[in-house]
Amino acid sequence: MAEEIGRSPNAPIASPASLLSLRGLTRRFGGLTAVDGIDLDLAKGDLVSIIGPNGAGKTTLFNLVTGLDRPDGGEVRLDGQVITGFSPERLAGNGIARTFQLGRVFGNLSVMENVLIGAHTRLRAVKPATPLIGPLLELGLALLRPAAVKAEEEQLRDEVRGILGRFGERLLPRIDQPAYSLSYANRRRLEIARALALRPRLLLLDEPTAGMNPTETTEMQALVAELKAEGLTILLIEHKLDMVMRLSDRVIVMDEGKKIAEGTGEDVRNDARVIEAYLGHGLSQPAADARETAA
């Protein structure tokens, strides 16, 4: 098959059931190979976690999958279709949603508006797919607002209230406040709410509990477990190993751009290469745990 040219010869063939499959994905920055020939399969409904020391290439891998960065080699498939090098806006349209490690909410938009942006790819009535004059029609419809456009907007707003309701009393009371006024933890929650509004087929979470205290972390863990139970396919980057062990179907360990281990939490925990990777970075496994949990 034409698509298979350029694939490393001994890479496993993508299993038909996998929603996301990466083959030999590589990204170099100058002399540094940030992501080095990563293979990964994610079946529908699975939750796979990626762990590894800082600088292992986890976020770069996310950027490659979501189109914010282009790979130097390898292939990304979503549901069997090659999506390597697609623009982020096109990938969002294909149902990939992500959160950002540093929390990138739209500061001057209200909580409601932030989540509505998440539903942008689902706008139909106000965004006709007509080629060429589509943008002008969109401008006209936004100004005139016929009944169908109003109904669509109302329905999305209702849905946003529903999504925000999943976070208990954290976000709903602040629905009209600008996002810059939210606490750090609430911004992380808002990012997830925005991602859910896209109704993703694949959700990538980049350290959703960073900077959260133990109570907040437990809450977040319960929410991610809930999403998994609903059948959402999730790729998770997380440093809190306790949460990783509880939630993941499989764990992938990265170090210096390479996948050094893959398996269940238990397998990975006892893998000699994993322990060495952490020790090699000057930290024993328990010490690393303690540090990440304290962070």
Added chain:
Amino acid sequence: MSSWLDYTINGLILGNVYALVAVGLALIFGVSRLINFAQGSIYLVGAYIGWVAVVGLRTPLFVTIVLVAAISALVGLIIERFGLRPLQNSVRIAPLLATIGISFVLDQIVMLTFSPNPRALPSQLPDIRFQIGTGTIGPLDILIACIGITSALLLFVFLRYSKLGWAVRATAQDRDAAMQMGVDVNRVNQAVFGIAAALGGLSGLLVGMYYNQIDTAMSLHATLKGVVAEVVGGAGNVPGAVVGSLLLGLVESYGVAVFGTSYRNLFAFLLLIVVLVFRPNGLFASAKQAPPEPLTGTFIAPSRPVHIPRWALLIAFAAFALLPLLPVSSYVLQTLINAWLFAMLALSLTLVAGTIGQVSLGHAALLAIGAYTSALLSLDFSVPVSISIICGGLMSAALGTLLISPSFRLRGHYVSIATLAIGEIISLVILNWETVTRGPIGVSGIPPLSLFGYEFISAASIYWFSFAVMVLLALLQVRLLGSHIGRSFRAIRDDDVAARAYGLSLNRYKALAFIFGGFAAGVSGGIAAHLYSYINHETFNTQQSILALTIVILGGLGNAAGAIVGSVALVGLPEVFRIAAEYRILIYGIVLLLLVRFRPQGLLGTI
């Protein structure tokens, strides 16, 4: 007729002069990721200090050079200390606006001190030419080359062998790491601004001597040329800036040889746009660089807009609508007509600069497109004025968006520099495309405003017409802001990376913003053309772009009501207080600086 060798020498000499400006810009960009729009103003200051020294004090050449370098460096230090250092921790738009404001204040101070009339700046060197092959070279050419090479050597030694030079290079490479290692970033900034200003001032002196003429309009073009050279060489790349300057000098010199002087600046600006679009990292950047760290932190100041109750808006509307019925002088009405025209421009700019975050400095060009379209349609094709004005708006929306579209892929400061250049290109095309635009003569005898055969002659009728159009455009804009498009614009402004990750196409929405904003600006220009009855390529200039920007910042970025309030305040109040026209631009510049420093969210707040 001069030979090709002459044009080459001329190009290299020009390149040398541009290099003095560009190297300063590159140094500043390197340490603070800032395009210093005031660099051209320092060049202007240098030229006038030189004039005072040569003509007034009759100093010998060497003393003149030292004097210009020293005083220019002092000006640079003052700009750094009082203009930029207080903004170190503010949003990214603040230093950009501050250097624009500083540039206008400096230009105006020079203009008020020395009058805008050109002056001669003799070179104090013997007027002889040496024959070299088929070309000739004069002592001034040699002097410029010597100063260029000496400055480059001094700079090289400074950056390579002095401790402060190391600190400069370290800061340019990684500011945070440098600070952690104990580098005093304030001292680095000071050093860089001082050096950049000394070189910029020298450049002004040499150019003045080269053409034996200086005038106050040279500042803007110096900034643009310097930025072109710097961007061609790769932003922040000091040797690249030198090569870029020489290249620019040669391109201009050969271009003038082939096409004539009136096209001189066109080459520079086209080169800029081409490089920005195809090689945004400059000609010498390696193709694959590590991508810049994701930009976090917002571009504009976070704020909550001031809520204006509906009844207050209605009262204000009624008061202004009924004003002509009261016994007010036609002078008041004329002032307010002017304010309404500026309000339309400000509505347009607040949408593109405030709502979607593309700080356009060439916005007056949209006025010009609308004005020329409407004037020429009504004159040459007898189109009724009311329709020709709408056509002007549509033309501005279509053509303006098309011309500005190369800047869509740029960010922050580059958008400003690109739009400034595009504005200049439009003005140069109007000047040179004589068969259509009538070139430098301008368009005269433009028919007055009329609607359905009724001509608006009285001040009251013109007032009502412009007020009604402005209110209509404002209401449309408020409606747009309340739609999903308004939300999308603001999301792109706040974080374009996250916006793309959620499916927002930057090109699509930037184009829509310029289409909508271009229409408002084009209508404003169209009305102005029929009001003035005469327009030329200088009727709509950078000063109007800057005034519009000040209005937008005063009112609050993206705030439609703020744009109107700002227009009445900045166009109306100077009239009320009878401030002489020549002081106004100075005041606008100072207002801009004070706002950026003390109330970045403007009067009514960012939306």
